[in-house]
Amino acid sequence: MSVVRGRAVRRPWRLAAEATALLVAAVVAFPLYWMLLGALKPAGEIESTEPRPWTASPSLDSFRRVFEQQEFGRYFVNSLVVAVSVVIASALIAFLAATAVTRFRFRFRTTLLVMFLVAQMVPVEALTIPLFFLMRDLGQLNTLGSLILPHIAFSLPFAIWMLRGFVKAVPESLEEAAYLDGASRARFLWRILLPLVLPGLVATSVFSFISAWNDFLFAKSFIISDTSQSTLPMALLVFYKPDEPDWGGVMAASTVMTVPVLVFFVLVQRRLVSGLGGAVKD
Amino acid sequence: MSRLTAPSGPGRVEPRWVRAVRGASRPRGGSRATNPAPRRPGGWTPWLYVAPALLVLGGLLVYPVYQLGLISFMEYTQAQVSGGEPTRFRGLANYTELFADDQFRQVLLATVGFAAACVLCTLAVGCALAVLLTRVRAVPRLALLLAALGAWATPTITGSTVWLFLFDPDFGPVDRLLGIGDFSWTYGRYSAFLLVLLEVVWCSFPFVMVTVYAGIRAVPAEILEAAALDGASSWRIWRSVLAPALRPILVIVTVQSVIWDFKVFTQIYVMTGGGGIAGQNLVLNVYAYQKAFASSQYGLGSAIGVVTLLILLAITLGYLRLLRRQGEEL
Numbered sequence: 104m105s106v107v108r109g110r111a112v113r114r115p116w117r118l119a120a121e122a123t124a125l126l127v128a129a130v131v132a133f134p135l136y137w138m139l140l141g142a143l144k145p146a147g148e149i150e151s152t153e154p155r156p157w158t159a160s161p162s163l164d165s166f167r168r169v170f171e172q173q174e175f176g177r178y179f180v181n182s183l184v185v186a187v188s189v190v191i192a193s194a195l196i197a198f199l200a201a202t203a204v205t206r207f208r209f210r211f212r213t214t215l216l217v218m219f220l221v222a223q224m225v226p227v228e229a230l231t232i233p234l235f236f237l238m239r240d241l242g243q244l245n246t247l248g249s250l251i252l253p254h255i256a257f258s259l260p261f262a263i264w265m266l267r268g269f270v271k272a273v274p275e276s277l278e279e280a281a282y283l284d285g286a287s288r289a290r291f292l293w294r295i296l297l298p299l300v301l302p303g304l305v306a307t308s309v310f311s312f313i314s315a316w317n318d319f320l321f322a323k324s325f326i327i328s329d330t331s332q333s334t335l336p337m338a339l340l341v342f343y344k345p346d347e348p349d350w351g352g353v354m355a356a357s358t359v360m361t362v363p364v365l366v367f368f369v370l371v372q373r374r375l376v377s378g379l380g381g382a383v384k385d
Numbered sequence: 386m387s388r389l390t391a392p393s394g395p396g397r398v399e400p401r402w403v404r405a406v407r408g409a410s411r412p413r414g415g416s417r418a419t420n421p422a423p424r425r426p427g428g429w430t431p432w433l434y435v436a437p438a439l440l441v442l443g444g445l446l447v448y449p450v451y452q453l454g455l456i457s458f459m460e461y462t463q464a465q466v467s468g469g470e471p472t473r474f475r476g477l478a479n480y481t482e483l484f485a486d487d488q489f490r491q492v493l494l495a496t497v498g499f500a501a502a503c504v505l506c507t508l509a510v511g512c513a514l515a516v517l518l519t520r521v522r523a524v525p526r527l528a529l530l531l532a533a534l535g536a537w538a539t540p541t542i543t544g545s546t547v548w549l550f551l552f553d554p555d556f557g558p559v560d561r562l563l564g565i566g567d568f569s570w571t572y573g574r575y576s577a578f579l580l581v582l583l584e585v586v587w588c589s590f591p592f593v594m595v596t597v598y599a600g601i602r603a604v605p606a607e608i609l610e611a612a613a614l615d616g617a618s619s620w621r622i623w624r625s626v627l628a629p630a631l632r633p634i635l636v637i638v639t640v641q642s643v644i645w646d647f648k649v650f651t652q653i654y655v656m657t658g659g660g661g662i663a664g665q666n667l668v669l670n671v672y673a674y675q676k677a678f679a680s681s682q683y684g685l686g687s688a689i690g691v692v693t694l695l696i697l698l699a700i701t702l703g704y705l706r707l708l709r710r711q712g713e714e715l
Contacts, residue, residue, distance in 0.1 A: 117522075120520040121525040123517060124517055124521045124526065125525050127514060127517075127532075128531070131533055131587065132531075132535055133551075134539075134547045134551060134587065135535050137547065137550070137551055138543070138547045138550075149556065150556055151556065152555060153561070154556055154557065154561060156558065196441060197438065199434040199435070199437060199438065200434060200437070202434055203430075203431035203434035204435070207430065207431035207434075209431045209432070212431075215435065217705065220701070220705065221698070222442060222446055224644055224697050224698065224700070224701040225446060225450065226647070226648045226670070226690075226693050226694060226697055227648070228648055228670040228673070228674070228690075229453065229670070229693045229694050230449045231677070231678075231690075232673075232683050232686050233448075233449035233452035233453045233687070234445070236456075237445075237448070237449060237452070252445055255441055255445070256441050256442055256446045257445075259442060288430065316540060317541045317651070319541065319650070319654070319655075324674075336542045339542060339546065340542075340655070343655075350550055350556060353546050353550065354547070354550065356543075357547055360540055360542070361540060364539070364540060365535060365538045367538070368535075368537065368538040369534070372534055
């Protein structure tokens with residue numbers, strides 16, 4: 104009796120909750136929908152004072168303008184080179200460091216961990232000035248290296264911190280078994296541990312990828328004269344002139360810039376959730 | 386060493402329960418003496434493994450921090466950069482100049498207030514939606530998760546331009562929807578901050594929501610059911626059951642949000658055109674950038690950077706103390 108009544112009371116609540124969830128999902132997704140819509144609307148429609156949430160005649164004009172007028176393809180490749188280099192380098196370095204701090208006991212281990220945590224809090228943006236001079240002295244200004252190097256450093260602490268949980272989760276007995284079977288340390292590291300930790304590595308790399316892909320401040324500060332080394336954020340701003348923004352172009356460029364990250368996210372989303380859980384719980 | 390191999394002979398697979406007991410005892414194993422986990426003292430090997438990380442962090446993080454501190458005590462302007470004049474040690478002059486500057490104090494206050502508002506809104510929205518996710522069936526849950534994932538994945542700069550377009554006084558849908566004519570959101574100080582806040586919350590609540598949702602799912606369902614059967618309201622369940630169980634997660638999420646929102650640069654820079662009309666929407670990072678790269682006062686810009694760094698360091702240390710009080714093992 105009480106169970107039945109409980110259900111009767113709960114049901115409308117659940118429906119209300121589900122309606123709310125769908126509504127919130129629509130609101131959250133709306134900016135992305137509007138971006139895509141803006142990219143597809145013909146020029147006359149986008150500059151209309153009566154914006155409609157659909158378009159009768161979608162066109163690829165804005166995308167064409169983006170890819171023709173600017174060296175957009177090149178910027179896209181530049182951004183990709185930066186992001187992929189950062190992801191690979193920081194994943195490998197973080198994997199080694201995470202293995203050291205989870206599978207060995209040594210002096211200053213805790214100190215190192217605290218250091219990584221503190222390093223994670225350092226505001227990247229505050230270091231723009233010294234990094235500018237450092238990159239100048241290294242002769243890296245106006246090169247993609249000036250974007251890759253700092254981002255490796257900045258994504259490392261978080262990557263190490265997050266990978267810890269994954270490395271810890273690999274049973275110690277496996278390591279012993281490997282050594283008993285005569286595997287060397289290096290062999291265990293690259294042939295056994297690395298494949299097992301790979302899901303975690305993927306989850307971690309999302310964050311490195313995003314921070315490198317998003318980078319705006321360094322690109323703006325370090326790539327000053329050689330525009331062939333520019334990245335997507337700077338290219339996007341070309342269309343965004345303060346007084347007469349070309350909204351169609353901005354939305355098309357934004358779409359081109361968002362899609363790779365979206366694809367990456369969707370591919371790794373399952374691992375991301377479990378990865379976050381692992382990082383947080385440990 | 387003896388316990389390491391004692392239960393089973395070399396090469397033999399341990400019974401499952403032995404592994405389970407070991408695994409369970411490891412995280413809370415406490416002191417080294419009672420912890421049989423063979424975390425080997427590897428001699429130089431661990432240092433070999435952390436060496437690349439230390440090298441990179443030392444060169445590109447520690448050294449720049451040191452440089453930042455150094456430059457903040459110097460007279461460092463265009464003349465020094467081009468080598469026309471020697472750098473001169475100024476002591477605390479940059480700092481006294483900053484704190485005597487009305488605009489800097491205003492920017493400092495705005496940064497703290499803005500970050501606090503962003504953190505509160507992000508946490509409230511993220512936690513509320515995480516709870517909501519546990520109440521609904523698969524389809525609405527998937528819809529909300531996917532939408533949040535989309536917002537999360539959106540690059541900061543495209544998020545900024547898209548939200549600007551949404552709130553554009555001439556062509557944006559929001560002003561039409563609200564029926565407020567051609568109201569310019571970026572003109573007034575507070576409406577501009579509100580616009581940026583909305584964008585920041587939009588792109589940062591998914592992290593909170595997903596993390597907290599993962600945490601709630603780890604709470605045993607029986608406890609929640611028992612509380613519900615005892616007639617506890619949603620709010621009561623959150624306050625008395627979920628929030629205590631989720632405390633470690635909430636601490637992490639809060640600190641991450643504080644740090645992210647304190648460092649907001651791209652959104653302010655793009656959405657308010659470099660800090661708003663007459664600098665009304667400046668925050669510390671944008672202010673430091675403008676001082677250094679727009680007016681070539683690298684010394685002053687570095688001093689602002691040091692102030693930001695110190696504030697975040699204080700927050701981090703508070704966070705570490707919190708963790709230690711909870712008895713978390715690193």
